[in-house]
Amino acid sequence: MSAINLFTAEQQQxxxxxxxxxxxxxxxxxxxxxxxxxxxxNPVKRxxxxxxxLGMHQTAEQNGVLFYLATEDRKFAIIGDKGINxxxxxxxxxxxxxxxxxxxxxxDYAEGLxxxxxxxxxxxxxxxxxxxxxxxxxxxxxxFK
Numbered sequence: 001m002s003a004i005n006l007f008t009a010e011q012q013q014x015x016x017x018x019x020x021x022x023x024x025x026x027x028x029x030x031x032x033x034x035x036x037x038x039x040x041x042n043p044v045k046r047x048x049x050x051x052x053x054l055g056m057h058q059t060a061e062q063n064g065v066l067f068y069l070a071t072e073d074r075k076f077a078i079i080g081d082k083g084i085n086x087x088x089x090x091x092x093x094x095x096x097x098x099x100x101x102x103x104x105x106x107x108d109y110a111e112g113l114x115x116x117x118x119x120x121x122x123x124x125x126x127x128x129x130x131x132x133x134x135x136x137x138x139x140x141x142x143x144f145k
């Protein structure tokens with residue numbers, strides 16, 4: 001199964017809607033990237049590459065978050081930009097990662113992403129609340145390779 005076929009059109013739209021909803025509470029920018037195979041042994045290393053390829057480091061507050069998933073290799077990572085990493089405590093992504101792991105282990109990728117994105121938005125709100133003049137700096141669309 002190719003990465004783009006992992007989700008139905010309805011599931012893709014639901015994930016995008018959850019990204020938009022999460023971003024209503026935070027100035028953080030959330031993206032999802034899905035590919036079939038992870039080209040690195042460590043999915044965090046690959047997520048860092050994808051983060052750069054998607055231009056996610058260009059947000060004003062350096063507060064982009066990437067949910068990376070390699071479907072065939074069953075690997076995933078959640079990474080935040082420099083601005084996030086400088087402000088959040090160690091282990092900040094642990095609960096979100098476990099939420100994803102639980103749903104992914106059951107084969108429920110769409111629900112896992114939706115729950116994880118929602119959780120990330122709530123957590124980011126503490127450190128990056130949405131300002132009245134906040135704009136959407138990054139696409140909410142899922143990227144596929």
